[in-house]
Amino acid sequence: MKFSNTLPSPSPEDLGRAYKASERPFRLYVHVPFCRKRCGYCNFNTFTSYSLAPGFDRSTYPSLLEKEMEKAKKWQEEYKIPLKPASSVFFGGGTPTLLSPGQLSQILEAVRRTWGIEEGAEISVEANPDSVEGKELFELKKAGFTRVSFGIQSWEPRILKVLDRTHSPEAAWRAVRKARKAGLSCSADLIYGSPSEKRKEWIKTVRFTSALGLDHVSCYALSIYPRTKMGRQLEKGEIRQESDSSQAADYEIADSLLSRRGYKWYEVSNWAREGKECLHNLGYWKNDDWLGLGPGAHSHFSNLRFWDFSRPGAWAGTLQEGLLPWEGEILSDREMKEEEIFLGLRLRSGLDLEKLQKQAGAKIQNVPGPSLYGLAVLKGGVLFPTRRGRLLNDFLIRSVMDRFLG
Ligand SMILES: C[S@@+](CC[C@H](N)C(=O)[O-])C[C@H]1O[C@@H](n2cnc3c(N)ncnc32)[C@H](O)[C@@H]1O
Numbered sequence: 001m002k003f004s005n006t007l008p009s010p011s012p013e014d015l016g017r018a019y020k021a022s023e024r025p026f027r028l029y030v031h032v033p034f035c036r037k038r039c040g041y042c043n044f045n046t047f048t049s050y051s052l053a054p055g056f057d058r059s060t061y062p063s064l065l066e067k068e069m070e071k072a073k074k075w076q077e078e079y080k081i082p083l084k085p086a087s088s089v090f091f092g093g094g095t096p097t098l099l100s101p102g103q104l105s106q107i108l109e110a111v112r113r114t115w116g117i118e119e120g121a122e123i124s125v126e127a128n129p130d131s132v133e134g135k136e137l138f139e140l141k142k143a144g145f146t147r148v149s150f151g152i153q154s155w156e157p158r159i160l161k162v163l164d165r166t167h168s169p170e171a172a173w174r175a176v177r178k179a180r181k182a183g184l185s186c187s188a189d190l191i192y193g194s195p196s197e198k199r200k201e202w203i204k205t206v207r208f209t210s211a212l213g214l215d216h217v218s219c220y221a222l223s224i225y226p227r228t229k230m231g232r233q234l235e236k237g238e239i240r241q242e243s244d245s246s247q248a249a250d251y252e253i254a255d256s257l258l259s260r261r262g263y264k265w266y267e268v269s270n271w272a273r274e275g276k277e278c279l280h281n282l283g284y285w286k287n288d289d290w291l292g293l294g295p296g297a298h299s300h301f302s303n304l305r306f307w308d309f310s311r312p313g314a315w316a317g318t319l320q321e322g323l324l325p326w327e328g329e330i331l332s333d334r335e336m337k338e339e340e341i342f343l344g345l346r347l348r349s350g351l352d353l354e355k356l357q358k359q360a361g362a363k364i365q366n367v368p369g370p371s372l373y374g375l376a377v378l379k380g381g382v383l384f385p386t387r388r389g390r391l392l393n394d395f396l397i398r399s400v401m402d403r404f405l406g
């Protein structure tokens with residue numbers, strides 16, 4: 001069932017009948033759609049100008065978010081979607097640290113006022129290494145932030161240039177040092193398979209990252225999207241995309257080097273020290289409930305999905321008219337099962353086939369022997385992806401879906 005534009009539609013009664021209440025934790029995502037410069041590969045909903053629409057600029061953004069929070073809470077009450085304190089909060093972007101610590105705290109306080117935040121909850125913020133100073137990191141810690149995730153991407157100046165990053169390796173190193181000094185748990189995002197990246201450059205990036213003593217590392221294969229600067233460069237033949245086999249080799253190198261340094265993979269692209277997994281992101285893969293705020297943010301309450309208008313003018317304009325800038329859909333049972341398979345097979349904790357069988361009438365005995373082409377192993381009713389299964393994750397997911405859902 002789809003619904004669009006300005007809620008309420010469908011009626012609270014219809015939605016109440018379709019919505020399946022869940023006992024899962026509630027999480028909150030705040031999207032900050034500002035960046036200093038757009039990186040050549042980026043297709044996130046982010047903008048480089050200070051002002052994005054009438055009444056919507058960096059200085060007014062916190063109050064627009066407060067408006068959205070107020071309306072979202074009323075909407076939850078009207079639609080009888082239980083209000084719970086947030087188990088985690090994540091500020092992502094864009095570059096959230098282009099807002100001042102005061103503005104970020106103002107938004108966090110509004111979340112506290114609206115839903116409450118659980119004692120000891122994980123509160124993360126994404127940052128570009130050159131967008132934040134030591135003093136600001138201390139202020140963020142004081143305001144309740146517990147974790148910062150830096151977009152480091154590479155330690156090689158040449159590759160940072162290829163990616164159009166504004167920071168230098170030295171700035172990244174200083175940012176990590178200052179964040180740790182401020183008492184924040186630190187994570188690094190890395191990208192492999194950048195055009196012309198040599199294997200030794202990637203090895204250097206992973207080695208250096210793993211020696212920094214961070215709590216968490218994410219490694220992403222570069223995706224080149226058509227309507228980005230890199231997409232156009234690829235089209236004109238100015239750059240070459242790395243082959244799948246080369247990206248697979250990069251992944252295996254990262255997995256081996258990070259494991260040797262005490263990082264355990266817990267999701268296909270994420271490694272952490274024991275107990276330092278990102279609980280907010282784990283919540284996405286475990287199908288928790290979450291509300292996203294800001295242009296283009298997605299929300300997920302059990303079988304109900306909705307998303308904010310991504311165009312800043314439409315988003316702010318609708319809020320200013322007193323309406324929620326959302327549209328969405330209610331997933332069918334089959335779509336919910338597909339999602340469960342897709343998410344479970346990305347995780348170290350695996351896909352609970354026994355549970356799925358109970359819910360779906362799927363047949364565990366359909367798994368040939370103890371394995372699925374060496375991509376996953378079945379133990380105690382749970383299907384665990386192997387390293388090969390992580391590398392060929394899309395194929396594994398498709399095979400399991402075909403087998404269980406037909
Ligand atoms: C939402 S971005 C925001 C973080 C911050 N703005 C930054 O770039 O430093 C989160 C991460 O997604 C990854 N990412 C973004 N676009 C990507 C792409 N096209 N391919 C692979 N990884 C990408 C980058 O590692 C980036 O750090």
Ligand code: SF4
Nearest residue numbers: 035038039042093094
């Ligand atoms: S800084 Fe991050 S969000 Fe902004 S353009 Fe670059 S990758 Fe995208």
